[in-house]
Amino acid sequence: MEAAYTTTGDRPAPVLGGRRSARRTHRRDIDGLRGLAIALVVVFHVFVGKVSAGVDVFLLIGGIFFFAPQIRNALNPAGLTVVQSVLRIVQRLYPALLTVVSLVMLLALVVYQVSRWAQAGGDAASSLLYVQNLHLAAAGAEYSAVNRDVSLFQHIWSMSVQLQIYLGSLLVIVVFAAVSRWRGRTGGRLLHRTLSVATVLSFAYAVWLGAHDQAMNYYSPFSRFWEIGLGGLFGLWMVGRGIPWVWRWLRWPAGVLGLLLIVATGLFLDGAAQFPGPWTLVPLVGAVLVIAAGTPVLEPDGDRVRAAAEGRTVGSVGVTRLLEGRFFQFLGRISYSLYLWHWPLLVLATYLFSASAGTRGQGDGLAGITATLGTGRGVAVGTGVVVLSLVAAWLTHRYVETPLRQKGKPERSWMLWDRRYWAALLRSRAKVVTVAVLVVATAAVLSSERLVQVHTAGPALVVGEDSPEYDDYPGPQAFLEDAPVPDGVDVRPAAVWNKETMLPETALDGCLVEVEGEDLVLTHDQGSSDVPCVYGDTDSDRTMYLAGGSHSEHFLPALDIIGKERGIRVVPMVKMGCVLGMRIERMRGGDYGECYTWQDKATGYILDNPPTDGVFMTTTRPTARTGAGPDQVPDGYVDVVRRFSEAGIHTWGVRDNPWRQNNGELGNSMLCVADGGDPGECGPSAAELLEDNPALEAYRGLDITHVDLTAAYCRDGVCPAVVGNVLVYRDGNHFTPAWSAMLAPELSRQMYHPDSVEDLRRTVAEAVRATDGAGDGATAPALAPKDVRRLPKPEPVPEPGWVGPGYVDQGWVAPGWAEPAYAPPY
Known part of the structure; x- marks a missing residue:
């Protein structure tokens, strides 16, 4: 759901389209847009029960800060190896995911009946393996799906899609860059064109598949690629550049219009039935407008970007100023952990407080907790879910995400056969303990479904009138x-x-x-x-x-x-x-x-x-x-x-x-x-x-x-x-x-x-006809x-x-x- 990225630094940006882009600065407004996106996701899940535009905005932002850095890195002979790039992404995302999934599984053992443990374990394993999207899509056609209730980890589908796209794109980028270097070319233009073609093809595929199999379309990485690819193209073209001085007046209306498009998506569109088809352009265009509105303005001479002290651009207006405020900045920082926590807590709360949650078959998941529990009780429980999610997200961000995040750029290494890397790892007791905990916790979660099934299956029933158990089990x-x-x-x-x-x-x-x-x-x-x-x-x-x-x-x-x-x-x-x-x-x-x-x-x-x-x-x-x-x-x-x-x-x-x-x-x-x-x-x-x-x-x-x-x-x-x-x-x-x-x-x-x-x-x-229980009347x-x-x-x-x-x-x-x-x- 969130890509690791760093936009600070004084290194010159690459030449794009014949012009050198302006110096890259940290985009606090985009951090705030993350906060807005996660706020929409949480509010719509808890109180509305519909698809919001939040996840699609996340995918676009992820593309912005994935493709440009990875292309630059691949074209740089001294850049990180593909192994380091993959590890960097996993190190950013996996520890928090494992923490939340493991703790939610423990909660499920306490809250749920035994009958639900195996399903929770299977969903948890799919989440850790980043195949939850494929798991959910297959479950709709899978024989063993058995009318499942809403999964505790259903929301992890978007993170699975994102990582699948990242890994596939990373391999393509590395191969194309290697071929370009071998042929003595820079390769940048080829990679940009390839990204453009892949984005267009993905969009066309999403339109086609939506008319044939919307369930698969919603979860397919091939259908979703164009959202991330569009972000990548926008990042290459716009982010890091400045807005010409004569167009500065457009920032305020662009930001307002973009915000309206994002918010209106969840209110007026049926994302479950329409995304990632053409209507997905509504929130994505909105996000592009909001990001463009926060782009720094070039000085009249066009030589540099006007910037104020402390990283805040001169003349931030309208929506940009709102997103740079403390509230959305806070939500932006914890957005990844908040996304991980809010859905399982909502599902568990609904199960605990609703007598009918165990057998709901509503196709769109939880239809808002107020629809399930009633207005008064639903608002109270829903508010509690939001508050608890915020607290859990802050703790996870503070004590898991931040300490384990990679600090700085490491020296280029293939790692797997680098003695210095392994020697440094083994010398650090903290790193050894961390890796051991991650491995043990992962193994426990991955094996939980099978362990539950083995210990809860119960004895088989020998059927037939000759069975010694017939008197206890007459059946029909x-x-x-x-x-x-x-x-x-x-x-x-x-x-x-x-x-x-x-x-x-x-x-x-x-x-x-x-x-x-x-x-x-x-x-x-x-x-x-x-x-x-x-x-x-x-x-x-x-x-x-x-x-x-x-x-x-x-x-x-x-x-x-x-x-x-x-x-x-x-x-x-x-x-x-x-x-x-x-x-x-x-x-x-x-x-x-x-x-x-x-x-x-x-x-x-x-x-x-x-x-x-x-x-x-x-x-x-x-x-x-x-x-x-x-x-x-x-x-x-x-x-x-x-x-x-x-x-x-x-x-x-x-x-x-x-x-x-x-x-x-x-x-x-x-x-x-x-x-x-x-x-x-x-x-x-x-x-x-x-x-x-x-x-x-x-x-x-x-x-x-x-x-x-x-x-x-x-x-x-x-x-x-x-x-x-x-x-x-x-x-x-x-x-x-x-x-x-x-x-x-x-x-x-x-x-x-x-x-x-x-x-x-x-x-x-006689069997079908209802009676008063006495056989007459x-x-x-x-x-x-x-x-x-x-x-x-x-x-x-x-x-x-x-x-x-x-x-x-x-x-x-x-x-x-x-x-x-x-x-x-x-």
Whole structure:
């Protein structure tokens, strides 16, 4: 978020564009602009809950003070080596980051339930490795994201982007400078032109990617490069020069206009949906105007820059004078540490003081603490967060940043094989202790996620009526057969995220197609292994396809058991967030071309290699993208089943389960249970389902067997998160593998020995219909379509793929459905 820079000194600046720039002086107004930027970030995070312009201003300023010094250094044969340059950046940024991350992890162990520790550890590790941006972007499409709550370290994405850009740019600068020296050229002009071209290309890429995948666009270093590159170009062209005397009157209006553009960004623009696209120019142009307004004025003869004693330029006016004041100077000095501290303290405070924080699914992160806690309480808690952040930031700046900051310019050295360097390091006890502490703390944080998972996974649950634990864990039989459920038994699997206990084997084996993939995966490890992706009776000649997205896939444990019992080989044909038969957009909008290509390949493969025992797939889906009901049947689903029927392929059509709703958004049942919530309140509402399965009419006349397991997990209008002491959901809508496996007997019965359709209708209606708790006095819930947030249909509307009026597809749904992880925090 902040680049190490020093602008003081009396060395002559390089010749740029044929003119020698004026003597470089310390720009206190830019320090103040940092203070303004961090103030916007904190205020908008705590009290507004929207993207401010602060981070984009930071990126621009970082570019200003990165490219010019690094280019000068690389062109100087006596300059620092690339190893020293990297170490200088890391030494400036990493100690404070490690300090904050380590202390926040300790706070998380005290404040959070055990269920949240592993996620916090994974996010902390991504932050220390400076890949948090990639971690968050992948989480939106990653199978294991499981509708995560807002991350404690979500804000570190911008620092990860910045360091990735710095390191990549530094390598390019060093290589170009070396080539230029080898060819006997100065190389400065070539590097400047290269930076210009790279900035323009990055901007064009950001515009393109924003229309196709805004989630990735927001976090991509390639999309964000142009903001830093623009700062670099501005620094090379403007910073260090003076404003001509005749233009001095423009400083005051330029500063005011620039300030207005920066502040207005967070109020009138939707940065989460629009940045780093063209609208990002609004705050960046504002920052450029503010910096230009603070540029010293040349004397009438143009020979030197007018400067006053104590580093304050003569004639500082308007916004410049404001930024050079004590308040913004103080904020500018602690801006890096303040940025590190404010977000995790805000998240922890919201968790502590809000009863619903554990299951919020709001896509834009925390919607302002006043929206969560109410005005009075929110203002009080938010103010406390700001004050505590300021204190923690000052202490971190005073006792970590300042003492460990590199003093002066060291002698040129490659360090790694420099005996003098290592001898000097080992002679200093303070340096040895500091390095040892950094290494130990880093190792502890990086290993925390795995350590938590190992010690909190709990014993595995052996499923089946023959299991010695069946009496304690009847699971779905508690609803289907009124099996007794003992009290005082720990829920299994434990409500702690662990891939081994929460994901089906397809995910663990790499037998599903990821979001960016469009080819079929028929062998383990995304097709790179020779081990075939088959389950059930793997040696059988009989075949069944498990087809679709995650809501088909979470039935794999049950089908694996059925396949072994009936001698059927189960072949998964699944892709993240994709289904067969209909056009689906990405969750954050944009064309999901990989899905369409995969659909054609999967459908073609099934038709060219027809199964002996049919295709298993979901036949309904919710109305809204958040999973809100009622459930409906898209025309595209019917069309693909019709194609299978015409080809002589039978379909096993399972009704989709309800999704947990929380304040109009997708909730997380597992975290709700882990936080001590009532299992009935933590689960979805059966009101998200129609009393009559809509698939029964939609597929009439086709070769399909309807399966409806609603009665196994819903009763009297409630679908608890725990049934028969077994955890039903790994998030807010996907079954745990243990629960899915325990559905095998009922699933097999409905597939091969079904009741009459009327018996099935009656059983499901009783499960969905709310009662007074005594089994009589039934009161049906309102099942009309709700006023929910929906995504528009793509234009033109593809055919087939959409049902009639009233249905709006909710967009592609990644397995695990990780909306919060997609959400930019600012």
